Amino acid sequence: MPYIIENANILKDKELTVNTLLVQEDKVSAILTRSKHYRFFKMNLEPFIMTPTFVLLNSKISPKDSFQEMKQILKDQFLSKGCTTIFTYVPVSFENELMEKVKEMQTVFMSSPIDYIIGIKIPLRLLTPSFLRKCKKEKIPAIFVEIEDQDVLSDIPWGWIREAMFPYNCPLIPLISSSKKKEAKALLSNWKHTMVQEKIPAVYEEIQENTPISKFILNKIGLYPQKSSLMNGTELSYNLYFKAREIKNVDWSDLFHYHSDRLVITVHKGKIVRTLNEVLFKPGYGDHVMVQTPSYFSL
The missing domain is CATH 3.20.20 (TIM Barrel)
Known part of the structure; x- marks a missing residue:
């Protein structure tokens, strides 16, 4: 069932951008400018910083x-x-x-x-x-x-x-x-x-x-934007960190190395695999990623 993620503070190149995501079939179906006209279930992520996994x-x-x-x-x-x-x-x-x-x-x-x-x-x-x-x-x-x-x-x-x-x-x-x-x-x-x-x-x-x-x-x-991306058509895989003043101007690497204590949720292909300090181990849920075209995306 489609749903909407509102007020997602997505970290991109040391800057937070606030986005609204339409999610369908465990993928980011669209990046929306407004969500008032949609009657789907809405999830507010305003208290968190969101990054791709x-x-x-x-x-x-x-x-x-x-x-x-x-x-x-x-x-x-x-x-x-x-x-x-x-x-x-x-x-x-x-x-x-x-x-x-x-x-x-x-x-x-x-x-x-x-x-x-x-x-x-x-x-x-x-x-x-x-x-x-x-x-x-x-x-x-x-x-x-x-x-x-x-x-x-x-x-x-x-x-x-x-x-x-x-x-x-x-x-x-x-x-x-x-x-x-x-x-x-x-x-x-x-x-x-x-x-x-x-x-x-x-x-x-x-x-x-x-x-x-x-x-x-x-x-x-050839893994981007298939992986580590929250764009139209990509899989819904993301991390949520508790927001704090000291982590507003950091990059992914800094979050990973110095603020892991603030990581509260990890979602992999639409399914929660980590909550707080509990890891939900799902054997066989991982896929062998086959790259069809290396360097096909223009950065």
């Missing part, structure tokens, strides 16, 4: 984790923090093991209460046209590339790589190996220069784990 990167999920271990991780590190989509990846060392590894990770998430997206992590030597064509065929949404030596980038046939990626164009994401962290700044600078010069779809910085992923990066991957 977060998407977090976490690479520590393992196929070896038991159901109880996964349940605890998803409750403590995701649902309790207002995250309803997890972004993870599996290590792939050889071309022929691509789908085996991805399907293995899919099995891990069969009972997940939150949505999930699965990318892959590869060594630089696997960045070949034939492998990227296989990734394109299987709609792999993101490829994390381990970088250890900046000189090796110049040896890659980028023209063939760009052709093999087209038209799906899932982004390449840099991942600095632990032994090279001291050289990270130089490695990332060279990575960005190469990606821009060769016109390769890519993210230019490492994605920080366990912190809300920005709209810009989500769009590169």
Whole structure:
């Protein structure tokens, strides 16, 4: 049954905008300028700050984790923090093991209460046209590339790589190996220069784990506005924080890191999954998010 959310103080780029949302079938059906003429049930959210739910990167999920271990991780590190989509990846060392590894990770998430997206992590030597064509065929949404030596980038046939990626164009994401962290700044600078010069779809910085992923990066991957958005036609997934003077001019990341004690409600696809300190774990409610077109939304 349709209903209206009134006086929603939605946080966008450190500013609160007051909106009225028409909700239908667990989606934002429309952003309204007025609601007086509608006779639907109305919910007043004036006492709260509203944000879309977060998407977090976490690479520590393992196929070896038991159901109880996964349940605890998803409750403590995701649902309790207002995250309803997890972004993870599996290590792939050889071309022929691509789908085996991805399907293995899919099995891990069969009972997940939150949505999930699965990318892959590869060594630089696997960045070949034939492998990227296989990734394109299987709609792999993101490829994390381990970088250890900046000189090796110049040896890659980028023209063939760009052709093999087209038209799906899932982004390449840099991942600095632990032994090279001291050289990270130089490695990332060279990575960005190469990606821009060769016109390769890519993210230019490492994605920080366990912190809300920005709209810009989500769009590169193809998750925005499907996720972390409250726009016409998007799923109804949001967090409600108690309003306070000190959190009126903060961004999503600040809310996540410093004001989690004010998070009172998390809604995932129209269903409440967290109230105050109680997490409602719904096994199997999460979906495997399949990206159809990376970077299709113009920011």
